[in-house]
Amino acid sequence: MKICFLIHSRYGIGGVISSTARLASALSARHDVEVVSLHRDRDTADIRLDPAVRAVDLLDWRPTAADCAADDPLSAEPPRLFPAKDGGRTKQNSRLVEVRLARYLAATDADVVIATHPGIGVVLGKLPGDFLKIAQIHQASNTLFADQRRGFEQSPAGLDAMVSVNSEDSENLRRFFPWVDWKITAIPNCVEPAAIAPSDTTGHTLIAAGRLEHRKHYDELLRAFDQATADLPEWRLRIYGRGDQKAKLAQLIKERSLEERVLLMGATSHMDMEWPKAAIAVSASSTECLPMNLIEAMSAGVPVVSADCDYGPREIITDGEDGILVPIRDVDAMAGALLKLMTNPELRAKMGAAAQSASRRYLPSVIASRWEALLTQLAGARTVHTAADVVSNPGGDLHVELPQDMDHPGLQLRCVARTGSHAAAMVDYAFLPTDGTTRRLRATIPARDTQLGEGQWSMTVHSPVDDVQRLLRCHSYDNRFQAEADQPLPGDGFRYRLAFPNDDNSLVLHVWDRPRHAEARMIKRDDEGFTTQFEMWGAQFSAAARVLAVARVDGTPSFEVPLLTQGERYGEFTVPYAVAAQSRLAEHDVWDLHVDPGTDELIPIGRFFGDFPQVKQVYDYAPQVLDEPTEAAGRWLFLNKHQDVPAAVRVRPFFTVNRTLALNAVVLKAQ
Template identity: 40%
Template sequence: MHISFLINSGYGMGGTIRTTFNLARTLAEQHDVEVVSVFRYRDKPFFDPGPRVRLRSLVDMRRHSPGYEGDDPQHALPSRKFPRGDGRHPQYSALTDHRIGEHLGNTTADVVVGTRPGLNAQIARQTRRGPARLGQEHLTLSTHSARLKLMLRATYPRLDAVTTVTEADARDYRRMMRLPGVRIQALPNSVPAPDVRPSDGTGKWVVAAGRLAPAKRYDVLIRAFGEAVVERPDWGLRIYGSGRERDRLRELIDELGLYNHVFLMGPAHPIEAEWAKGAIGAVTSSLESFGMTIVEAMRCGLPVVATDCPHGPGEIIRDGVDGFLAPVGDVPSISRALLRLMNDDALRQRMGRAALDSSARFDPAQVGERYEDLMTALVNRRGGALHRARGVLLGGAYAAKDALRGAGLALQGGRA
């Protein structure tokens, strides 16, 4: 099969880029795979897509490049194709409309894969007849605005399949979107086996990693660790990552007198060696679309203490087997879970081995095989043209119905 991914930018360092490259690299072992990046901001990608994956871009945004297109008059005009409900809309323009439309109208791919809602919508509307159309959801339906949900409901009937990274989100899609004929399937993100020796569980470090953003609730983790360290002052907490919460977290550490125990380490790439230096992983988010850092820590042999937030942790961690789940924001519960692992070397090491074993199900080879099965079924599906024609009619009917009822009534649970 010829498989073509369409991504906002393949040259940055976000989670969607990394998981797209992981999947593309795996599929490229058996198939012809390309990643088409709408924008190119740097000469070389931050992550390596692999030698068999072709990476190319549609709009060159490198200011030092002779092909720089940021000053193109068409790029100053707002996009009419990329949905306004997608937060990336300000980046898109009449120039990207033309380039994406030209790409989708002339692609020779058997399967075209979108990686964010706005691009999924363009794939649904603009891909030529023939290729299977697959839209990936890397976030969650529940966190999308009401405006974006309405747009998705009007366009997604033209897709052949939608994948989510959790079963919980797949259930939301089936319940809220009502997409007859569109296959909705949960396929998790993949995480490769690390190139480091797994943790032996003896290093007295709790490790956390990710963006220093409000939703990650590192303040909760710091407070919980502060309670645990009263009993176990021989342990420390390392938090890797950067973001707007750094100064506030630094103030909290100083306020609680934890400056000798809690360390903001900054970003680390690759992160695997840092996980392996620890003995416990920790994730205290109020919301996760999947929980990539949980899997990363487990693949390095760490049991993970995580909040049981929507949507991912409860589908990754087997509570009491390879980690512990605690209620969101519950500092005492998180602290008790940390102490159970700190105080019991045998338990910590046993759960670390279990984490290493259970996280193998997220290996790219296993996830890639599931994607290959889905794509093969879509390519061999009969009546694709009829399905998409019906999707156009259904999407139009949904749009008309939702306009009459109003966005607030059409789909509950989204931001305005």
């Protein structure tokens, strides 16, 4: 199998670079492995790759390079595929990066491509390719930028898997992306066994390592160390790393007269040689997905004191056995834990031995085997049939059919909520053989089934055997009986549902489930106004029934119009355009139309029956322009210092994206 890793740059020092290098080296024992660096800005890399791993650089920024990226005009153009906000990599992203990456992926013969940064993962999901596509997430999910999350959501079928390095955080990713076509799982990064003898924990040195940035809270660590060593002057603290907090930390060290006992060591690519010098490793971070520095310390036989932040430390450390966890941002607790280990050499030795033993689960051979198992599973998942035939019968049952699949027994139709208060909920329906001759499987959502609440549900096929969930593609749909539907599903209130392919051909089930509903049957318009005929479900009219126009600007009714009722369920009303024009006080006003059946309850008027979802685009009503300036229009113009400009008002009824009836009025200023 040929495996390709995409990394922003291998020319630097960092957890992602070193973790990728280790995994690539481990996999190269049995596979053809390539590491593709999007950027190169220096002659040599700080972290060397195994000779069996090929290195490829897409953009070379060295001024002496024959094809210097800075000379290409595309390097100055903004990206089209990368998230607008992509963390510290935002400034590096450009159209040139996208073009070069697309060109590489179009030519590669890789079986698997793994993106090691969220932004690269977003681009990978949007570009074509027959290889397995995997986004590896090295950071905590709660630190993903909104644009990064939105980028992933825009390509729900663009990836085969998203792999977090932390099992607890992978659950959060499942909640973020419940309806996508990817397997979301967790595989931690790997750590090489110590190259030199482990620590004997008898020394008097604490070591902290990582980027000097705010979330690491080195300032609080300094205070905790100062407090814990008030009577232990022989202890020293070394801090390895670089970052924008260095000057602040240097000043704090001077203020506390700790120049001899707290040392800022700078960055190094040889931390494996430094950890054995420590008696205790320490971290005060407030967020860590999988802190590799702590695993490296444990591999060197060093016990760890760490803030119990989300999510990594508690996955790595067994509190009281191979380290100590303390509450985040708690200087006193950190100082107490440090003091406990500083004053108890026997406990340090015991925890150090346990830490080294626990770190073996992160050995490259162990992690490589987990990756191989995942890749085999994902390759098999691509054989799951996803081209579905959907049939809605006259009674309201919804049937979903697939070819029979002998390789994936026990398949389920899994509906995953995309919207609504039940978002992230999942409901399963079993696929069963239709008969003994057609070799077809059918899952049925009965007409009376009420498990699916109002909202949009992605329709997926779930294989319990290998825990794979894939978006169903529309092979065909037959909803002819819904073209002239005039009745909701059986039961109380109003329930209606419509299965339809999205723009990407994935199947989405639209569900409406309301105790009361006013269904617009017909809208007629003339030069004076528009008339709406509707039917009420779940409520009956009283003599006090009325229609109200509720302004979006403040959520209060702006005007009401008379309601002509026909029996207890049928109603008709007319909205004069002039009334809407006279009721507005802003340049552009919008009102949502509601029925009050006489109970002071506002029931939206909508159009839910039918065989297509895009009601807003299909029902497109012509606007009416009131040529004479209205009193309200004149009042708005006066308030906005346009009192000398005559104006007309354009009024138009329309259906919203939520299929409810609304009305807008816009001032047309003279040119």
